Amino acid sequence: MSSFTYTTPPPFKPFDLTLIQLGGVGSDKAANLQHARDMILKAAHKGGQDDSRPKIIVLPEIFNSPYGHAYFPIYAETIGYIADKPYDTNNSPSDSVRMLSSVAKEIGTWIVGGSIAERGDDGKIYNTCELVAMHRKVHLFDIDIPGKMTFKESETLTGGSSIAFFDTEFARIGLGICYDVRFPEVAMINARKGCHVLIYPAAFNLTTGPLHWKLLQQARAVDNQVFFSMCSPARDTTASYHAWGHSMVVDPLGTVLAEAEHEESILHVYINPKVFDDARAGIPVTTQRRFDVYLDVSKKTS
């Protein structure tokens, strides 16, 4: 038997979650980072409920470069994170991490730094969400829908092998990246570990976006009774990969609280823990699981 124990999550308090559906990403990485920084500052000063500051700002998947095999090896950065070791984001070798770290301090806000191509200590390239916690995309986007969408991330990227969450003063936040949403175990593991909100930087496309973008977020929100959110890049029809956009936040009952269109935009969403508590009290599936019949997937990971 596993000796796994869950740590106690922080109390869930109301907060403002902000998604930046970032546009204008081109080949100049320094310009991309400057634009992301400007948008973070804009988002921080616009305010959410009662004109308060956002508590968490989220960027999209691969926010510092175009999305595609031609770009991952060229734009990949070493982050300098080693599991279970203190992580000095100020002195990270990564330009993207240093930018995110300095702007987070400047505005006093948590940032889920979308994802970037990361060159690991092993020389492999990962699709990594970083700042206080680091999540390497576990499930690589390898699909083939003839004539519509063929992509094989595994040509240049390696899948991660752990699932991350982090604690703030107002909630426990679980991470995943894009294609990870299609694997219910990732969300379920974090939800079973006490996450209140699951955030996935993501970049669906014009084939899979209309099919599954909303459905999958509602499914993961309802089957785990958590808030669920995916943050996409804005659509750029001159790029080789056309992102779906439609960044979204769904509540634990499956209600879409906010949805962007496909152009660059900022969404401010009030996260109300009462909806979470009421959903779990009214439909108490979180206490009705039958681990005598099937396994608790959260006990399979450290």
Ligand SMILES: NC(=O)CC(=O)C(=O)O
């Ligand atoms: N881009 C992805 O990782 C995933 C995606 O587009 C999909 O699952 O559809």
